[in-house]
Amino acid sequence: MTKGKGFSVLVVLLTLTMLAAFAATAAAAPALYNLRIMTAGDKPPDQQSVFDAIEAKTRNTLNVKITVDYIPWGDYIEKVRLMSAAKEKFDICLTFSGVASEAFNRQEMIPLDDLLKQYGQNLSKKILPSNWVWAKSADGKTIAVPCQYAKDGIYTTLVVRKDLRVKYKLPEITNMDTLGRYLDAVAKNEPKITPLLGGSIQAAVVHELERLYDPVIDYGYQGQGYFIGFWETKGADACKVKNWYADKRAQTCNKMGADAMNRGWYAKDLNAGIQGYDQTAIASGLVACLQMDYYNFNTIYNNAKQTNPSFELEWALINKGQPVPAETCNNFSQVSATSGDPARAVMFLDWIQASQDNYDLWYYGIKGKHYTLSSKGDVVYPAGSISTALPYAPTPWYFRNYMMDRAISTDCDMSKTAQEYWKNVKVLPLPSTAAFVFQTKDFELEITQLNTIIAQYWNDLSNGVLQGDANYQKFLKELDNAGMPAILAGMQKQLDAWRAAHK
Amino acid sequence: MRRSVLLRTFDVLNVVYLTGIALLLISPFLLVLGTSFSTEKSIMLHGYAMWPREFSLDAYRFVIRGGAIFRAYGVSIFVTFVGTLIAVLITSMAGYAISRRILRYRNAVALVFYFTMLFNGGIVPWYIMVNNMGLRNSIWVLILPICFSPFLMLLIRNFFQTLPEAVIESVKLDGAGEMRIFLQIILPMALPGFATITLFYMLSFWNDWWLALCFIDKEALFPLQYLLRKVLSSTLYAGMGGMQSKMNVGTAPTESAKTATSILTIGPIILVYPFIQKYFIKGITIGAVKG
Numbered sequence: 001m002t003k004g005k006g007f008s009v010l011v012v013l014l015t016l017t018m019l020a021a022f023a024a025t026a027a028a029a030p031a032l033y034n035l036r037i038m039t040a041g042d043k044p045p046d047q048q049s050v051f052d053a054i055e056a057k058t059r060n061t062l063n064v065k066i067t068v069d070y071i072p073w074g075d076y077i078e079k080v081r082l083m084s085a086a087k088e089k090f091d092i093c094l095t096f097s098g099v100a101s102e103a104f105n106r107q108e109m110i111p112l113d114d115l116l117k118q119y120g121q122n123l124s125k126k127i128l129p130s131n132w133v134w135a136k137s138a139d140g141k142t143i144a145v146p147c148q149y150a151k152d153g154i155y156t157t158l159v160v161r162k163d164l165r166v167k168y169k170l171p172e173i174t175n176m177d178t179l180g181r182y183l184d185a186v187a188k189n190e191p192k193i194t195p196l197l198g199g200s201i202q203a204a205v206v207h208e209l210e211r212l213y214d215p216v217i218d219y220g221y222q223g224q225g226y227f228i229g230f231w232e233t234k235g236a237d238a239c240k241v242k243n244w245y246a247d248k249r250a251q252t253c254n255k256m257g258a259d260a261m262n263r264g265w266y267a268k269d270l271n272a273g274i275q276g277y278d279q280t281a282i283a284s285g286l287v288a289c290l291q292m293d294y295y296n297f298n299t300i301y302n303n304a305k306q307t308n309p310s311f312e313l314e315w316a317l318i319n320k321g322q323p324v325p326a327e328t329c330n331n332f333s334q335v336s337a338t339s340g341d342p343a344r345a346v347m348f349l350d351w352i353q354a355s356q357d358n359y360d361l362w363y364y365g366i367k368g369k370h371y372t373l374s375s376k377g378d379v380v381y382p383a384g385s386i387s388t389a390l391p392y393a394p395t396p397w398y399f400r401n402y403m404m405d406r407a408i409s410t411d412c413d414m415s416k417t418a419q420e421y422w423k424n425v426k427v428l429p430l431p432s433t434a435a436f437v438f439q440t441k442d443f444e445l446e447i448t449q450l451n452t453i454i455a456q457y458w459n460d461l462s463n464g465v466l467q468g469d470a471n472y473q474k475f476l477k478e479l480d481n482a483g484m485p486a487i488l489a490g491m492q493k494q495l496d497a498w499r500a501a502h503k
Numbered sequence: 504m505r506r507s508v509l510l511r512t513f514d515v516l517n518v519v520y521l522t523g524i525a526l527l528l529i530s531p532f533l534l535v536l537g538t539s540f541s542t543e544k545s546i547m548l549h550g551y552a553m554w555p556r557e558f559s560l561d562a563y564r565f566v567i568r569g570g571a572i573f574r575a576y577g578v579s580i581f582v583t584f585v586g587t588l589i590a591v592l593i594t595s596m597a598g599y600a601i602s603r604r605i606l607r608y609r610n611a612v613a614l615v616f617y618f619t620m621l622f623n624g625g626i627v628p629w630y631i632m633v634n635n636m637g638l639r640n641s642i643w644v645l646i647l648p649i650c651f652s653p654f655l656m657l658l659i660r661n662f663f664q665t666l667p668e669a670v671i672e673s674v675k676l677d678g679a680g681e682m683r684i685f686l687q688i689i690l691p692m693a694l695p696g697f698a699t700i701t702l703f704y705m706l707s708f709w710n711d712w713w714l715a716l717c718f719i720d721k722e723a724l725f726p727l728q729y730l731l732r733k734v735l736s737s738t739l740y741a742g743m744g745g746m747q748s749k750m751n752v753g754t755a756p757t758e759s760a761k762t763a764t765s766i767l768t769i770g771p772i773i774l775v776y777p778f779i780q781k782y783f784i785k786g787i788t789i790g791a792v793k794g
Contacts, residue, residue: 042737043722045569072736075716082717085627086634280547307547 033344035064038083038093040076041395043068050365050392057361062347068394084108089338091345094398095144097134097330104143109334111141115346120145122354123346126401130326130430138437144332145349148401150294150422156206157418159282159292159300162314164190173316176208176256179289180263186288187264194287196265199463203291205253207318213249215325217434228488239433239499241492243484245458246476253462254472261464283307289316294418301412315414323426326434333398352399359404365392378409436498438491446483453478539563539762546758562759566734566767571722578642579709579727583772586646586708591701595693598656599685602663603671613660616653630717644718645726649707655700662696663689702775709772731764 044050051066058064069090071079080093084103095103103109116124123145131146160173160182168185171178186195216229229244244250260266281287283303292300297315304311335345352362364371364379370392372380381390403423407416440447457475460466533553538546539562541555549556566572597616601609623629629648638644666689674688690697715729725733738757 042733069720071716072733074732074736079716082626082630086631088634284547303543303547306544 029060030063030344033064033341035066035092035341035344035348036090037066037068037398038080038090039068039070039395039398040073040094041070043070044365044390044392044394046365046370046391047394049369050361053366054361058351062344062351064344064348066348070395081108084336084338087338089340090336091339091341092333092335092349092398094395095332095334097328097332100135100144100332100334101137103334104137104141108337109143110337110339110342111137111143112145112335112346113142115335115343116142116145119343119346120350122350126353126403128326128427130427130434131329133326133430133434134329135332136435136437138439140435144334145346146329147331147333147397147399148329148403149331150402150419156203157292157294158200158203158289158316158318159297159313159414160289160316161282162312163310164193164288165314166312172314173318174320175318176204179204179316179318183260183265183289184263190288193285194265194267195289196260197281197287197290198266199459200289200291201257201260201265201463202253204318205256205462207322208256209249209252210325211319211322212252215428216244216249217431217436228484228491239495241488241495243476243479243488245454245479250462251472254464257462258464258467261467266463282313283311285311294415294422297415297418298412301414313412313414315418317421320421323428325428326430331397331400349399353401353404356404359401360406362399363394363396364406373406374409376407378407378411380409432502433495433499435502436495439494443483443487443490446487449482450479450484450487453482535762535765539759539766541759543757543759551762559759562763563767565760566731566763571725571730572727572767574723575725575727575730578645578724582642582645582711582726583705583708586650587701587704589646590650590652590704590708591697593651594656594700594704595659595690595697596685597651598658598660599663599689602660604668613657616656620653633718639718640721640724642724645711645714645724646708648714649711652700652703652707655703659693659696659700662693662699666692705775706772728768731768735761735764 047068055063055065076094077096077099080095081103083090084106085108093109095109100109104111112120127146127148131148132142135142135144135146137143158173158179164186165173165182168182168189170182170185173179173182183195186193228241280303282290283300283306285308294315301313304313333349335342339345352358360367367373370381370390374380402419405419407419411419453475457466457471457478461472461475466472530553534551537553537555538551540558540560541552542557542559542561545552545555545557600606601613601616603609606612633639633644633648638647670688670692671684674684679688710728712726712728712732715724715726719725719729738760
């Protein structure tokens with residue numbers, strides 16, 4: 001073969017290879033699909049440019065044309081329920097604990113196990129197993145893709161007035177002792193300031209109970225529903241269903257609440273005063289410490305700086321550094337039964353978490369246009385941006401993974417510190433029994449009665465308004481009369497059956 | 504004749520007392536108005552106030568940013584005006600027809616209307632039906648589904664029934680047709696009834712956000728109430744730990760924005776009351792007594 005002929009053959013071969021590769025790529029790209037997502041909140045003004053960028057970037061893989069419908073928060077669940085009942089076509093929706101299982105049971109949403117196996121490798125890898133537990137149906141099917149957000153970040157941390165702590169030369173608050181010394185100092189020296197916002201001791205109680213006792217798998221929340229649990233420990237007590245309110249945990253909780261009241265940490269008339277999550281209380285100088293959600297640190301910091309520039313706020317976590325048990329996940333995305341291509345819906349959710357670049361594009365927008373990155377990797381928004389009117393700020397609660405979240409350059413220090421902390425904190429794995437779901441349909445009457453009694457007593461008992469063993473015993477007796485033993489027995493029976501089936 | 508001192512004193516006391524009551528009734532409105540012009544800082548420090556301690560237009564700037572509110576005002580005004588016109592026309596014609604004794608089976612027809620007040624197909628079939636009619640994302644979807652109220656039809660029918668039949672008969676003898684009787688004789692005589700259902704319809708069109716929630720995706724067609732509901736919802740969400748609050752990039756005036764929203768919402772419609780309230784009360788009472 002001559003040199004010229006050899007070259008020609010090489011060129012032909014190369015061309016054929018390129019054509020084959022092109023054909024293979026073209027064949028692999030699926031047909032264009034209109035992907036419709038339902039979520040709550042406000043449509044970002046410059047959303048379309050992000051969608052265009054994503055569509056261009058994924059043309060040969062996902063090949064989707066994205067639409068996101070934004071519905072006001074207050075109407076969101078009702079609207080999606082209506083659309084689902086009317087069999088209106090959409091693919092993905094934001095959903096919440098309880099709402100997700102109801103929609104699944106009505107067959108408005110589909111099981112995702114097979115789709116996740118095939119198309120959800122990144123989701124399975126990047127979302128902790130403890131979060132998936134909350135995305136299961138009673139029979140163990142995966143009904144949603146959970147969000148992943150900071151463990152224990154929701155209303156179990158405290159924000160305190162640092163300037164007061166420094167004024168009284170007190171150490172940083174890290175445990176019950178240092179918290180007590182701080183609150184005592186405020187109670188003694190600052191007559192116009194309530195040391196602790198009503199009910200806020202619970203943010204400390206949660207972590208103190210974790211330090212003192214084994215974690216509990218519980219059903220219901222204090223003050224918001226019946227609260228019973230079981231403990232997957234070794235020995236005779238293993239998986240024994242108990243009334244949480246009759247346990248040493250509840251007694252410790254009451255003792256700490258009474259202590260808070262007796263040491264003058266609360267306003268005298270707790271129930272008449274400000275309490276709960278009143279974010280303005282610390283900014284306006286009425287209280288020195290309150291329980292807080294770390295997602296609101298910036299708001300509270302801004303408020304304080306606006307009203308009283310001399311105030312310094314800091315984040316306090318009781319027993320900081322100890323591993324935290326995995327907690328309930330409340331936010332999910334679900335795939336609708338009316339989806340024209342459920343596989344593509346799961347592929348899209350998977351794509352978001354496939355890389356930091358993808359996540360940044362979907363969450364923060366186009367780099368250089370909607371934001372830039374600082375040398376530390378923080379998101380920098382254009383100067384003069386207003387939080388509720390950013391050019392691109394989608395509602396994140398159906399795809400959020402805090403491990404991939406970035407800090408915002410203008411975040412206050414306590415927000416950045418907390419974010420970093422929760423990214424690195426050790427989360428205790430959930431025991432297998434956490435996947436057990438208590439079927440309550442035979443106990444609706446008892447649960448309603450229990451909730452009434454709990455609402456009547458527990459807030460006062462746990463905050464020291466009602467003190468003394470007589471009140472506590474009266475509360476327990478009323479719970480028993482309202483049907484607590486029947487619920488405990490019913491739950492034990494279901495749990496034993498579940499464990500036998502899942503050995 | 505000179506009035507006695509006692510009577511004049513009584514009058515003065517009456518005026519003072521009623522003025523006090525009126526001020527009490529208007530005070531919540533003044534509180535909302537004052538707060539809407541306050542800075543967030545002063546609201547946080549001193550609470551709501553009738554007279555702003557620190558005057559600010561930030562809340563209004565925040566609510567009307569982007570200019571979407573002006574378009575929404577346009578949509579709401581169009582829907583209220585055209586919707587009320589159509590609704591009053593249809594309702595009053597239906598009410599007039601079944602108020603006439605010459606119409607056979609009028610009670611059966613009235614029963615059909617009445618039946619829909621007690622029973623209906625439910626929200627899902629209604630949603631599917633309106634969607635299938637091709638009204639989605641059209642301005643008419645904000646008008647047609649609520650442009651007839653059986654309750655108001657029965658109200659105005661009762662009102663028509665109070666009008667003397669002899670007037671209609673005599674006009675008829677003079678050669679007037681049904682349309683002429685309705686427009687030139689009945690309408691002027693039934694002004695209180697018309698004013699009543701007009702006000703009800705106006706309020707219903709002006710305040711409606713549900714239809715937009717169900718059927719409007721295009722921002723250009725958002726009516727005022729729906730737009731403001733969205734604004735309110737997002738400011739509330741921002742204060743509840745939404746992503747925006749995670750971003751410390753400028754604070755939105757959440758508390759004053761809520762009150763500014765209320766003021767902007769009630770603005771135009773509150774002006775309608777003084778003009779038709781005298782008819783309104785009369786229309787309601789007459790319709791109620793003559794069943």
